Amino acid sequence: xKLGVNVDHVATLRQARGGRTPDPxxxxxxCEKVGAHSIVMHLREDRRHIQDEDxxxxxxSLSIKLNLEMSIAPSVVKVARRLRPDQxxxxxxxxxxxxxxxxxxxxxxxxxxxxxxxxxxAKNVEVSLFIDPxxxxxxxxxxLAAPAVEFHTGDYANAASAGAIQKELKRLDKAVRLxxxxxxxxxxxxxxxxxxxxxxxxxxxxxxxxxxxxIVCRAVWVGWENAVQEMLDLIR
Ligand code: PXP
Numbered sequence: 632x633k634l635g636v637n638v639d640h641v642a643t644l645r646q647a648r649g650g651r652t653p654d655p656x657x658x659x660x661x662c663e664k665v666g667a668h669s670i671v672m673h674l675r676e677d678r679r680h681i682q683d684e685d686x687x688x689x690x691x692s693l694s695i696k697l698n699l700e701m702s703i704a705p706s707v708v709k710v711a712r713r714l715r716p717d718q719x720x721x722x723x724x725x726x727x728x729x730x731x732x733x734x735x736x737x738x739x740x741x742x743x744x745x746x747x748x749x750x751x752x753a754k755n756v757e758v759s760l761f762i763d764p765x766x767x768x769x770x771x772x773x774x775l776a777a778p779a780v781e782f783h784t785g786d787y788a789n790a791a792s793a794g795a796i797q798k799e800l801k802r803l804d805k806a807v808r809l810x811x812x813x814x815x816x817x818x819x820x821x822x823x824x825x826x827x828x829x830x831x832x833x834x835x836x837x838x839x840x841x842x843x844x845x846i847v848c849r850a851v852w853v854g855w856e857n858a859v860q861e862m863l864d865l866i867r
Pocket of ligand 1: 637639673700730761781819820821822823841842843844845
């Protein structure tokens, strides 16, 4: 199982004072150094953390995969087409949300999504769709010929009882299997931490986990490289 480290909140810290430090690209370089498999950066329309120039610097200085998370807003799609990252993960985005609250409802925006996916593929960018672990969404991802999906693990992360946790794990396991039957690569992320990741890593067929917030929090106590290393050790 591979680890993609989301460095958005390193940029959140930088933006708090509007300066140059801490630099999310330097954080990304250190992730690569300790063995992370990819870097995730979310370019939000409001540019609240990652800035356009962070993406272009990261693209230049990384050898591992750069996964650009974004909505299908035309201005952001334009940046992606210029950047041509290895991968784009399409997510829903609401201005007032603190973080991505749920997966895309693919059937509601099927035609627009199809245009964006095909446009990015023409630039050699692989597209992944961030969806809830629901059969209906996976069927639509298949109809859109998406090569990959990322399952939103927020419901699992927020589950409060042992029963609810088991229910969400079963839901994720079933979704990963269905994606596998359709030849769609399965990734997962959102709200994963050093405790709840242990059950997730046992799901067969999951190729990649994308984790950000918990790693940034852990880094406050043990340092950035150690925090990334600890997560890598857990999912290996
Ligand atoms: N994957 C996707 C698609 C996301 O939107 C996010 C949050 O930006 C993450 C993974 C990482 O979530 P977290 O920061 O909660 O680990």
